[in-house]
Amino acid sequence: MSRVSFAHRLEQFGDAIALRLPDNSTISYQQLAKLADEYSTTLHNIVPDQALLALRFSSTLSAVVAYLAALRSGKALLLLAPDLGDSQTLALIERLQIAAVIQASGDIQRTGFSHQVRSDCALLLSTSGSSGSPKSVMLSLANLEANARAICAYLPIEATDTAITALPLHYSYGLSVLNSHLFKGASILLTEALLMSKDFWQQTRDFHISSLPGVPFSYQLYRQLRLERMPRPALRYLTQAGGKLNSSLTDYVQQLSSTLQKPVYLMYGQTEATARIAYLPPELLQQHADCIGVAIPEGELLLRDPVSKALITEDFKEGELCYRGPNVMLGYASSAADLSSNTALTELSTGDLAERLPNGLYRIVGRLSRxxxxxxxxxxxxxxxxxxxxxxxxxxxxxxxxxxxxxxxxxxxxxxxxxxxxxxxxxxxxxxxxxxxxxxxxxxxxxxxxxxxxxxxxxxxxxxxx
Missing domain, CATH: 3.30.300.30 (ANL, C-terminal domain)
Structure with a gap:
């Protein structure tokens, strides 16, 4: 399997700015590649080959460098919340036999474990928002590359854009913002300012932020802060994922898009598909905001009977939503033994109940486990x-x-x-x-x-x- 990804192509963007920092300093793509390779050497000297690393992934330069270094050097990496408790961290270290933990500062702490991970596993992400979940999703470089490529095919990301870390980077949605902008040669402002803080919104103005991502809770905050009244001429579009909007937030998003005259992309995804599965074209927002839309480029949506697993072809008939695409995970890891498995999925069962409309859009109607x-x-x-x-x-x-x-x-x-x-x-x-x-x-x-x-x-x- 190819070991090439956007992380290996940083140099092609040369002196273009990859990372911006709140103190107004910048890191070019060429500099970022050099920093990542220097850190790769450190990893190689400290950590055994094919052993699992963990990273407390904060929105800081040192953490992003460590992330890219692991991808470029072929080190499997588990992403952790920067504030994950010691007891949860220790439990994960023992369960997955993590060889070393990289702190947000870049400091590396060895654990003594050296369990070998399957060669095609590049990244492990938690299936929950806690990042202390006992079950992690195993992703390959090909998964990451395919997902970034698909996102750049339907979102209007341009090389002149600057995104902002409005979501945690250890979370698949937040990570996809970073990956897709690096794929395109655009810039990312690394900030740890909270969404409700004055600093965050001052930074969106000062750094000419071109897009804002958000989960449903983010849009509750956008509504409280009256985002529609903030003059942000550089803002070109917004995205939403991480759960279905309730009716009042749906109304707000439609009004927000209309007031700002900016497109809002409603998206659907799961960590098991690296991040994205479907999106609603923004021109359909006013009429079909209750739909997840269509499959992302290179992907395919289908419905199956929850019991028989037979394919459902009729419109308006509920079934379990399934997905096929190059971004579908390798499998789950709950123990060190799972990290050595040879599983490979071709179709993902999402666990969501959905129906297909005559116009080809898909709509989530419930959850099998709910x-x-x-x-x-x-x-x-x-x-x-x-x-x-x-x-x-x-x-x-x-x-x-x-x-x-x-x-x-x-x-x-x-x-x-x-x-x-x-x-x-x-x-x-x-x-x-x-x-x-x-x-x-x-x-x-x-x-x-x-x-x-x-x-x-x-x-x-x-x-x-x-």
Whole structure:
């Protein structure tokens, strides 16, 4: 398999600026390649060949250099959140037999392990927003290259653009922004400023940031900050992924695009597909914002019966969304033994239920694992969230086969009464079978998706308190 990727072609962009830093210093592509190769030598001298490394991936120059050095030198690398706790880090080191941990500063700490990793594995990403997940996705250089190439084929990234690290780099969406801009020879501003901070928004102005990415939670913040009122003449487009927008955020994104007269690309993806699977062409945003759109270039979407796995060809018939493409992962790694496997997937089962419209667009309608069965009554939680959003938005549903948890943020007593009435009278659920939680904010993971486990924990704590 080819060991060539955008990481190996940095030199071709010469003196063009690759990285910008908040202190106004810059790193050219030629300089970045040199820094990465110098660090590769350090890795070679310290870490055994084909051993697994881990990187606390912050939005800093030293961390990006370490990332690119690993890709250029063929070292398999697990990306960690920079603030991942010591206990979680130690558990990962032992489970995957990680040979060394690279700190955000570039310092390397050996562990004593030297387990060999399959030769085509370049990167490991967590399947959750915590980056302490026991299950990691194994990706090849070919996966990374194909995904960056596809993104650059449908997003209007230009070599003159400057992106900003508005999302964590250890998260597949944030990483894809870095990779795609390096693929195109564009610039990336490395900032650790928080999205809500004045520094971040000053930097978007001062550095003429050309695009803004965001998960649903990011767009909640954009709405609070009234992004549509910020003069950002350099801004050319926005992207959204990391989970489905609720109805009110969908309305806001449509208004934002119309007010700014800028395209917004709604995207769908999974870490198992390196990042991207589908996108909605921005000209369809106003009419089809409830759709994930079409497959990315070089990819293919299809629907299968969840039980028989037979291919579904009819329109408007629900099935499990599956994907084929050169960005589909090698497989999962939960232990060191998995790192030596020879698995290779050709089709990814996403776990999402979807339907295809007559115009060829795909629409997510639920999640296979998001089902409860309360006293014989089968509930699809994604559908239920859509139904309850009529009374209060946002709303989030989680639970077990013993208890349905409905969390919402509206302080209005009317919202609680309407939710109770619907669950009790419309769905005929006994009050003992559901728990309403009124929260200041709904909990989310680092990737912006709803944190259902925390909701369950809060519901249990509330029940115990009573």
């Amino acid at each position: 089902f409860l069965k309360l006293q014989g009554k089968r509930l699809q939680l994604d559908h239920l969230e859509q139904q309850l959003a009529i009374f209060t938005d946002p709303v989030c549903c989680a639970g077990t086969d013993d208890l349905l948890v409905v969390a919402y943020t509206s302080p209005s007593s009317d919202s609680a009464e309407q939710l109770q009435h619907y669950l009790r009278d419309q769905l005929q659920l006994h009050p003992a079978l559901f728990k309403l939680l009124q929260l200041d904010t709904l909990p989310v993971l680092a990737n912006g998706k709803a944190d259902y486990q925390t909701l369950l924990k809060l519901a249990m704590e509330a029940n115990n308190a009573n």
